[in-house]
Amino acid sequence: MEDNRRHPTCHTGIPMAVLPILVYPDPRLQTVAKPVTAVDARVRQLVADMRETMYESQGIGLAATQVNVHERVIVIDVSEKRDSPITLINPEIVWASDERRSGEEGCLSVPGIYDGVERSVAVKVRALDENGQEHTLEAQDLLAICIQHEMDHLQGKVFVEYLSLFKRTRIKTKLMKAQRETVRA
Ligand code: NI
Numbered sequence: 001m002e003d004n005r006r007h008p009t010c011h012t013g014i015p016m017a018v019l020p021i022l023v024y025p026d027p028r029l030q031t032v033a034k035p036v037t038a039v040d041a042r043v044r045q046l047v048a049d050m051r052e053t054m055y056e057s058q059g060i061g062l063a064a065t066q067v068n069v070h071e072r073v074i075v076i077d078v079s080e081k082r083d084s085p086i087t088l089i090n091p092e093i094v095w096a097s098d099e100r101r102s103g104e105e106g107c108l109s110v111p112g113i114y115d116g117v118e119r120s121v122a123v124k125v126r127a128l129d130e131n132g133q134e135h136t137l138e139a140q141d142l143l144a145i146c147i148q149h150e151m152d153h154l155q156g157k158v159f160v161e162y163l164s165l166f167k168r169t170r171i172k173t174k175l176m177k178a179q180r181e182t183v184r185a
Contacts, residue, residue: 001061001146002106014045016052019067023179024110025172030156031070033063035090039132043073047087047130050075055082059108061146063153066109074127074150078142086137091127091151094136096120103145105159111178113171117162119148 022029036043046069054062054075064073074088102116122140125147129135139147149159160168 001149002057002059002108002111014048016048018056019049019053021053021057021062021066021108022068024107024158024160024175026109028068029065029109029153029158031065032156033065033070033072033154036071036073036128039089039128039130043071043089044130046071046073047075047089051077051085051087054108057108060142061150062108063150065153065156072154074147074154076143076146076150078146086143087130088125088127088137088147088150089129089132091125091147091154093123093148093151094126095124096148097122105145105149107149107159109153109158110160110171110175113160113175115160115163115167117145117149117159119145123147125151 046064050062050064050067050073053067054077060078061074061076064071072090074091076086076088077084097120099121100118101121102118104114105117106114121144123144124136124138126134126136152159160171
């Protein structure tokens with residue numbers, strides 16, 4: 001998910017790289033991610049790179065799908081200070097509130113586009129962290145929305161797919177035109 005708040009760099013001790021982010025309607029964003037089989041050094045490096053990419057892009061969440069790695073890995077930081085990263089590996093929603101609300105969302109893969117999506121206001125998610133430890137996290141409001149948004153990415157779903165065909169077509173046209181202009185520039 002995208003956010004406009006400023007961020008400091010994160011410090012995990014692992015050298016990090018900023019990864020290129022796929023832009024909608026890139027068909028690779030529709031790939032369904034596979035579960036991580038072992039939380040090893042390779043996965044920890046992916047997490048570190050995704051975190052750096054998220055902070056550098058001023059995002060509040062990033063799914064591995066968006067950096068063209070099709071494994072169930074998500075990084076999130078919804079804190080004001082950008083100093084509270086959360087890692088969700090093989091996340092499963094174990095409970096979602098019946099209460100749903102529409103909130104405005106953005107996405108690093110859909111730059112400059114914001115629109116309303118209805119989501120559960122609270123969720124419980126079970127996942128592994130980057131040390132392979134299992135946790136159950138209770139989330140509400142922005143964090144709950146962010147978790148649902150990023151988990152959609154792992155299923156190959158981008159938030160604009162909740163919007164009307166008319167809006168989606170307009171967004172596709174706009175982003176494809178922007179990419180052609182970038183290539184020319
Ligand atoms: Ni997104």
